[in-house]
Amino acid sequence: MRIRCPKCDWEPDGGAYWQCHCGHMWNTFDTAARCPSCGFQHETTQCPPHVGGCEKFSPHLDWYEGLDEAVESINKEVVSVKK
């Protein structure tokens, strides 16, 4: 699944560009936006401007391209397992 900024198409390169209010810095896409230090689940993710992003905040799930299709195919698998 491709991950990119829904506003400007910037793609994360694996760097630890996101900071939690607890002060911890990490790659938010490693943990689906949950802070590994304090456990806080972040609802929005900022596009980091200092590495080429647009600085705008977007809902974390909007960063995953094709997420709806992925959820749909998982649901289909669950249905076929039940049968």
Ligand SMILES: [Zn+2]
């Ligand atoms: Zn934190």
Ligand SMILES: [Zn+2]
């Ligand atoms: Zn952006």
